[in-house]
Amino acid sequence: MTRLPAPWGQWIDRGQDISFTFEGRKITAHPGDSVASALLANGQRLIGRSFKYHRPRGIFSAAGWDANTLVQTGSKPNVNAERLLAVDGLSVSAVNYAGSLDRDWGRLVEKFSKLLAAGFYYKTFFTPRIAWKFWEPVIRHMAGLGRVDEKAPHAYYDKEYLFADVAVVGAGPAGLSAALEAARTGASVLLIDEEPEIGGSLNWARDGSDDLKNRVRAEKGIEILTGACVQALFDDNWLEIVKGNRLYKLRAKAVVAATGCYWLPMVFRHNDLPGVMLGSALQRLLRLWGVAPGKRAVVATANDEGYAVALDLADAGIEVAAISDLRPHRDEGRFAQEAGKRGMRILQGAAPFEAHEKNNRLASVDLVQAASGQFQERIDCDLLALSAGRIPASGLLSHAGAKFAHEAHMDLPSALPAHLFAAGSVNGRFSLASALADGALAGALAAKDAGFAAEIPPSVGRDALGVTHPWPIITHPKGMEFVDLDEDVQVKDIQASMADGYEHIQLLKRYSTSGMGPSQGKLFWPHVQRLMAKAKGVTPAEIGASTIRPPMGGETLGHLAGRAFEPVRLSAMHKRHLELGAVMMPAGAWMRPAYYGSDERAIDQEAKAVRDGVGLIDVSTLGGLDVRGPDAAVFLERLYTWTYAKLAVGRARYVLMCDQTGVVIDDGVAARLHEQHFYVTATTSGVDRVFRLMQWYNAQWRLRVDIAQVTSAYAAVNLAGPKARDVLARAGTDIDIKKEAFPYLGVRQGLVAGIPVRILRIGFVGELGYEIHCPAQYGEALWDGLMAAGQDFGIAPFGVEAQRILRLEKGHIIIGQDTDALTHPFEIGMDWAVKMDKPFFAGQAALRAHLEKxxxxxxxxxxxxxxxxxxxxxxxxxxxxxxxxxxxxxxxxxxxxxxxxxxxxxxxxxxxxxxxxxxxxxxxxxxxxxxxxxxxxxxxxxxxxx
Amino acid sequence: MAALRKGFIDTGKIAPVLPALALADFSLKSRTGFKGSGAASWLAAQGLVLPDDPNQACTDAQGRMVARLSWGEFLLLGDFAGLEKAWSYESAPMCFPLPRQDSHAWIVVSGEVAPKMMAKICGIDLRPQVFPKGAIAQTSVARLNAIIIADQIGGRGGFHLLSDGSTSQYLWDCLVDAMLEFEGAPVRSEALSKETHGQTDAQG
Amino acid sequence: MKIMNCPLNGPRNISEFAYGGEVKPVPAADAPTPDWADYVYYHDNQPGIVREWWLHVPTSYWFVAVRDVTSDKIIATYRPEEAPP
The missing domain is CATH 2.40.30.110 (Aminomethyltransferase beta-barrel domains)
Known part of the structure; x- marks a missing residue:
């Protein structure tokens, strides 16, 4: 492993060695390395194979901007090696090759690339029609990255909410400046960056420094979240952020998008070979990880930043064979001047035409005169740096619905939604000075927007830096000039798609698949836009911008699922059921005993016990509602189909509820405990809806009534069977339970086994029965008291399954099982419970219409x-x-x-x-x-x- | 009679010393509630000092908490047995008692890092600068409806959580899971009681 | 995620709310069947500004929201017993 000496490689800890494997080979790395930087440091340039043609691919952006370096780690497919921190013991493998990574026979596909032109899915393999049946599995096998491990173990993923007055996305110069300015007003600031450290280009550009970073770290009002990818910006400044196995949901009053820019590559034949990379990639490799990725470089540029790359390469001891400047005239920028002073070989007006490959990597490049296309020279090199301009990283602005205008050969934000601000190079401010000033402005505006008193600094215009070339495209008669590395889209594919009539960007994108890969075409979109404009004879502005959609980076189903909260409701007697060997079943969110014992034969025995002796079932899941107030009876009369005004205190009556279309939606019992108080039960699954409806109706009727949902406040059992009264007497009660004193459909309040209870004499199972409701915290004591009292009478606990048999024997319906979404009361023999002569009840009008049919x-x-x-x-x-x-x-x-x-x-x-x-x-x-x-x-x- | 009461939470392993982030089950402590369009005037007539607006809580001289959940709904944390005795349909028109002792579990979280822990299961900003002592949020916690009240508990910032009793074990388990990364742990209710309501841990 | 301002609980994530249909005048109890059919089954579903019932689920609190269904902007929310703003 070779590394440049310090100060190159500021992110790595040279004092420590760690190692991981790639394709079984041991790779030595330092803490701070990305998997990609470590691979390169170990001489491994070839990292993956391309999606369609299986071409060799290596580091292109060193920042995770493309899909070249997707790898598999264990059961995780499609991890970007440039964003993956190297850790000791990691096992990494390449994706999408057949045979070996070095000798991928899948590359034969390239020979047949004519068959795989734009739209091949729809054309080539459909003649004859049956052909697709053969080709589809072949193509699916050849394409597609990574491998799904169906036995992957469950990992721990979770979510966290974050809050900030001002969120600053991107911790480059503009973001740092915005965060400082916003924090100065007293606003709470959250600064987010996907890199392991703040600083952005300050960490790797030629004119970087640490001063600003240190000031931000010292500022108490700024919370820093690094290594975190902002995936999306949704309505009302709701940001989705992924860091490790955690998904953050951030709500910010104001957002500053200081998301920076990507470097614009050039388009020429074999512009995808390992060794061809963005100028910024080289600077990152040198300064962040101390990796010298080659020995002899050519820099192809169209702006002053390219010269900075050349100077950096030279400083790092890499020979710069030539600087190929696409422009006819000399750049007057300070880096170009310095390169001139150093006597670097500058080829003005020259452009890369074709890169040549040897051993799966760059070996030389042919340069031509950009203006005439005339061959100039071939230069042996193992590095080719590209710097054709900038692409504002406007994804988040796009999510939020920003408008863009095409100026200076770029799409720059022209109108932003409220509470969102753009700063720095995403906003067209590329030089350090203008980025800092623009950041301060955005930070102040955002803080003010979030309600803090802020002084607004003056705005700054755009400066000369970040020159973007109008046509960094050099076509080749043999093609293979890529305009999308993820999907292997060539210039001719764009032209063919246009010729096939797909002239709108949204159509062309889908037909040619350019921009449909993981990186959403972020590096090459401007080229596609230019090619389309040329073919159509319009300006790039008229072609417009493609829509960038969430997520910006990779996210897994685990991120979306998080802890997968699934509430479970347990009754007060739950532990007793388990002790009795109950087989539990879900009933909505509740767990209920299905039956007690090891097999289903228990069900019939439980049913028999109830018919012949006495049984006890936990009915705590029944919905409970306290309807109270002077108008309580009037309210029930309007809500339910029967009448309740004359129901005596101490009596219960069936309730049946219809919706406004006359469909039966719930039933239960109303027990009158006081002139002003009905205790109303509802079905387990229906009570929430009934409660909501009650609230909704009374928001309109405004009767003198109050409704309280008390389901969980009461534990309840049904003590049923011919011996139920004996058990109740044995348990001890202050209620007169003689048949005459407490008849069927009676309701009493008192004590049972020393516990305060409400008892309803009703019989869902068709035997002498007492439905006993008590405050939930007494539930276990009530169960224990009744089970003990029933011992001599052979009391048997029974579950939901036995109850279903018993109720069916009695012909009682279950709403939702014996009714459906169209059932009205007259279809199920409930005419007796519907009083059509009442002045009004919910659903009455619809039922009137039903009766006429x-x-x-x-x-x-x-x-x-x-x-x-x-x-x-x-x-x-x-x-x-x-x-x-x-x-x-x-x-x-x-x-x-x-x-x-x-x-x-x-x-x-x-x-x-x-x-x-x-x-x-x-x-x-x-x-x-x-x-x-x-x-x-x-x-x-x-x-x-x- | 009160001795027959039982909470629903199996607290699991209890920390021997109070950790920086602690969780306790207060479910057996006294609480009640009143609700209805006449609730505010009746409670005020009983001498209770009420918060002016919904979603605010105040603590009285005895250390009991009066939490106003809406214009006409009050949650009372502490011993308000006197009020329950004084209440009747006739004396308190359109004011109705609520069985809060049994309908809701009462869980407390104590520790300065509590807002950060809660942010893993709740979408409300609970940082003290925006959610100070006495603030109330009625919201969703780990997909449950819950009432969150900010308070000083155990001599430091914390929250009272009141949510459906039947899901209390589930909520408890979610909280324990969320606390792990902060090395939080369950403690006995006594460990957090003294500074909260000045009441002993007598049941009921 | 959108924010909605609940008259009782203040601004909250839209996930805390449930939609309850358009606010419509209820026919008299003895109104003819076609009037009821119109009320129960017929929804205007027109672009523009509408008044809707919304429920804050954790508190079971119903209120009225004024919403522009073309832009999905929530213009105002108010308690049902109050006059519309």
Whole structure:
């Protein structure tokens, strides 16, 4: 490993050696190295293969601006080696090659590149039509980067919210200056940069310094977030930032985008070879990591910055064979002058025409006269630095909806949305002095926008630096001049796409795939724009800018998922269920016991225990609402279909709720605890919606009523079965529970086992039953008290599965299972619960309209004619004369009745008692069912009133 | 009777000494609430000092906290048994008690780094300069609805978190997970009680 | 993510809110069926400024927002018992 001496390589710690592997080869590195810089330091120039032609690729930007150096690390595909910090023990492999990285037989594709011209997806492989079936897997195998590891272990990803008065994106000179200026006003400033350290070009440009960085680090009002990629800028200054395995969501009052610029490359034949790179890439390699990436360089430039690169190369001991300046006239900039003074060989008006390859890397370059195209000379070199101008890094501005104007051969922001400011080179201010001044202005404006008193410094115009060449494109008769490295798009592909009629940028982009790769064409878009303009005979301004969309850098599904918060609701008795061996099942967010024991045979036993003795089920998940106030009864009358004004205190009544279209949406029970107080239950999954609706209606009606959601405040059990009263008496209660004193549908408040309770005598399962509600913190004590009291009576805990059987035997419907999004009460035999003669209730108008029309279906109870054959399941279809006539909503084998029963929607004419209908079961077989009366069990409903 | 009460949180391993970031389950401490268009006037008539605006909390001489959640909703942290006894439908028109003792778990977080930890599960800016003592946010925490109240707890900045009792174990686990990187840990409620409400850890 | 200003809770991320439909005059209880059908089923869905019900979910608080549906700008929010601004 060779390194330049200090002060080159300011980011690496030479005192320490670390190592990782690349393609199995050991690579030695220093802490601070990127994987890419370490590879280059170890002489590994070839890092990957291109997407389409499998061409050799190496470092081009050294800043992660392109997809050349995507690598795989373990199970992570497509990691940018230029942005990946080298750490000890890392295992890195190259992507997208067949055979070996050095000898990739996939490169044969290049020989057939004519077949792969723009739009080849749509043209070449479709003749004959069947051909695509053959070619698609081949192409998919050859293209595409990285490899998905289906056994990748789950990693820990999370998210964090951040807040700032002023967020400054980009910690280059303009960003640093903006942050300082904003912090001076007292605003809290968050400064974000994707590099490991702040400074931007100050760290690697020829005229860099540390003073500004130190002042920013010393400023208390500035929080610094480095190594963090701002992926997106969304509405109301909402920024998505990725750092490591964490996704940050930043809300800033004002944002300064000091995102800098990319260096504009040149377009010529084989401009993608390892060794051809942006001038800024060379400066980064030298100053940040002390890597001398070659021995002999040619610098192709169209501005003064190119000369700075040449001077840096010379200072680092790399021979500069020539400076090829595209412009006819000499640059008067200070770097050009210094290069002249040093006697560097400057070829004015010369341009690179073709790069030659040897051993997968640059070996020489042919220069031509830019004006005439006439061959000038071939120069042996292993480095070719490019500096054709600047491309403002305006991605975030684009996300926010900024407008751009084409001036000085660049797209510069012309109008920004509120609370967003641009500064520095993204704003066309390229020299250090103007970037600093522009940053200070933006920082002050942003702080003022965020509500702080700020003095606004004067604005500065653009200066001469950052000259961008209008046409840094030298075409070659044999092609392979790339205008998109990610997707291997050549000049001729753009021309062919235009010839095929794709003249609009958005269409051309998709058809040619230029700009569709991971880097969104950020380095080559200006060339595509120029080529399009030329082909169309218009100006680049008329072509316009392509839209840059989030995310700016790579993000994984893990980043988006984060900790994947999934709330789980547990009842107060949850631990007791687990101790009793319950198999838990989800019910919305709740966990409920499905049954107790090791297998499903427990279900029938639980059901039998309730029918013959006594059972206890946790019904805490039932929704609970306290509706209180002088107008409470009036409110319920308007909301539910039945009447409640005359319901006596101490009594409960069924409630059925419709939406405004008359569709049944919830049911439950209203228990009147006081003239002004109804305790209303709702379904487990429906209570949130019911509560919201209640609030919404009363926001309009403004009745003297208050609604409180108390679901979690009460634990509840249903003590059910012929021996329920005995258990309650044994548990001890101050309530008179004799049948006459506390009849069916009665409601009482008092103590059970020393615990304050509300008891509703209702019977979902059709037996003598007490639904006992107590403050949740007493829930476990209540469960324990009742289980202990029930021991002598053989009390059995029962779960949701047994309850479903028991309720179906009683013909009780479950909203959402036996009803759907169109079910109105008259279809399910709920006419008795709908009082159409009330002045008003929600859905009444729609139900009136329903009554005027003929019914289209009816929910009926059925019993299977033959239990021995295949059994139908919920949602199996009722078939009549080959057509669908309805469907099953519930079906069980009833242990109490010893036969298969269920409920089904059928046509009204099929609904008559004793009628036979057909059900198509799994596999297409037909079984017969007979309509029977509901309830199936205890038809006179005497048991619940015992 | 109160002895039969039980919180729902299995706190896991308890730190022997108070860490820089601490978490405690206050669920067995007393609290209540009142709500309704007549709540403010009735509570004021009982001699309670009420915050002027919604989403503000104030602490009374006994160290009890009165948190105003809306124009007509109040959350009362501490022993307000006297108020509950004084209340009736007749004496307190359009003012109704809320079962806050049982509907909501009460978890406290204490430590100067608490806002940073909370930022991993909550989208509200809880930094002390924008969310000072007595500020209230009713928002989403780890996808749960929750009430956050800034306070001095254990002699340093912290928050009271009140959220649905049935999800308290889930919330607790989320908090413990979020605290890991700050080396935060659960502590017994007594460790944070003295400076908060001056009440002992007597149950109920 | 957009910010919406809740009259009770102040500015919050839009993810804390749920949409509740346009604010429309409710027909009288005994209004003819076509009037109710119009109220229940017919949505104007026109570009321009609309008044809408919005719910702040953590507090279950309903309020009214005035929104320009063409620009998605929230112009104002107010308590339902207040007069529109």
């Amino acid at each position: 003929a019914p289209v279906r009816k929910l009926v109870g059925f019993a299977l004619e033959n239990d021995k054959g295949p059994l139908p399941k919920e949602c199996h279809l009722v078939i009549e004369k080959g057509d669908i006539a309805g469907r099953l909503t519930s079906v069980v084998r009833s242990p109490s009745l010893g036969r298969v029963i269920g409920m089904a929607f059928v046509k009204p004419e099929q609904a008559g008692l004793g009628n036979l209908f057909d059900i198509r079961v799994d596999g297409g077989a037909m079984v017969q069912a007979r309509v029977v009366a509901l309830p199936f069990y205890d038809p006179k409903s005497q048991r619940q009133e015992m």
